[in-house]
Amino acid sequence: MSKLKIVAVTFGLFVLGFFREFLFESINGHLYYLWKEQTNPYLPKSLFFLENVSYWSLYYGKFTLILLFSVLYLYASLVLIRLFFKEQLYQRITIVFFVGIFSLAALIFALGFAFGAEHEGYGVARKLIEFIQSPLACFFLIPAFLLYKKEKN
Numbered sequence: 001m002s003k004l005k006i007v008a009v010t011f012g013l014f015v016l017g018f019f020r021e022f023l024f025e026s027i028n029g030h031l032y033y034l035w036k037e038q039t040n041p042y043l044p045k046s047l048f049f050l051e052n053v054s055y056w057s058l059y060y061g062k063f064t065l066i067l068l069f070s071v072l073y074l075y076a077s078l079v080l081i082r083l084f085f086k087e088q089l090y091q092r093i094t095i096v097f098f099v100g101i102f103s104l105a106a107l108i109f110a111l112g113f114a115f116g117a118e119h120e121g122y123g124v125a126r127k128l129i130e131f132i133q134s135p136l137a138c139f140f141l142i143p144a145f146l147l148y149k150k151e152k153n
Contacts, residue, residue, distance in 0.1 A: 017135060030043050076138070093145075
């Protein structure tokens, strides 16, 4: 395994995380000002294009960003895991792990709305999504795979 590639992909996961946090925090802050029908004095200049986006377009657009960042983290995790393990089994497990957590979050979110516990459902779903939209999911899988491989041999 190439240590330089591992460092580069790991660094990429952290950069993606900082960018995701910046983007979502900025959008959430902007949503606050849009809801109050005020101008956002804190909107970063790099996100100037959000000034003319309506509240609901931005609100629902976050769901698209959630899916996009989940896919980006899945891809980066697959690349990193491929650097550690050549077996396709670990790639498939990683995909199932990410899709499973994403699906569980969506189910909890939907059940929260169905049973009048929107706030609680959203809170749990958000924590699950934040797990797969961070390096933590990948950093959980790699040691798990190493332990599995050690036990198997």
